[in-house]
Amino acid sequence: MATTISSSFQKLKENLEITDLQKSTVSTRQENVRDVVAGDMDVLDSFLTGSYTRSTMIAPLSEADIDIFIVLDPKYYESDGQASLLDKVKRALLKTYTKTPKISRNGQAVTITFTDFVVDVVPAFNRKGGGYLIPNSVQNTWIATNPKTHVDIMVQKNKNHNGDLVPIVKMIKGWNRNINFSFVSFRLELLAMEIFENVTISDYPSGIRYFFDKGRERIKYKAKDPVLYGGEISGLRNISTQEEAISRFETAYSRAIKAEQYAKNNNIENAVIEWRKIFGDYFPAFG
Secondary structure, X not given: OEOOHHHHHHHHHHHOOXXXXXXXXXXXXXXXXXXXXXXXXXXXXEEEEHHHOOOOOOOOHHHOEEEEEEEEOHHHOOOOOHHHHHHHHHHHHHOOOOOOOEEEEOOOOEEEEOOOOXXXXXXXXXXXXXXXXXXXXXXXXXXXXXXXXXXXXXHHHHHHOOOOHHHHHHHHHHHHHHOOOXXXXXXXXXXXHHHOOOOOOOOHHHHHHHHHHHHHHHOOOOEEOOOOOOOEEOOEOOOOOHHHHHHHHHHHHHHHHHHHHHHHOOOHHHHHHHHHHHHHHHOOOEO
């Protein structure tokens, strides 16, 4: 229950965390998946990546994706073999996970839908000049990227903000979930890093309001992968137009402004109501 805005945001921060037990389950499961692929294919390296390793994953775990990079021997590489590579990985997984609810080939990964959470297995090759090449079976191309660099960047940016950037990013992701995952979550991470560059996060409410304020303009543009040889990062997920994207930010900004004004007037109950419009049930109710 919320009685002050400060304690409410602290509870919001806690509500976005996955539990230690869930972390333990993720650790065991991902090791098993990596072992299964390595038992059927020649693997040079494998590692966890994605929001889990950037510490920006949010609860509930059942709606999260755990990303595993599998770096394969170059003998599996074909210039136009994106789909067939994913099929090879899928067949390898099916030999062990015979009773798993669903294993499917998606654009860049093989997705294993377990009963408690989803694992995306991304096959990759070492890229000449650094980083990795991963398949895009939809466009029949290879994407150059380096998720290890993404982790390093987030760690450093969070350190620059005295540990406050990661909680802000999680709150932004909580908002995104509350608006039906309108945006690609990694795009929002990049946007947050950009908006808060050389800016002091003095507290969470003003930081969130500042993000929505600046995001109204910056969401209009695609993001460049922070890896120099990477491509553009798409921003829209369950919306299709720039106007819809701007509208989501405008609405959230308006509510944040209202919430801050209510709090300034010591009307905590109405302030909480406005914040709950943004964050949904992640934000504690007043009382």
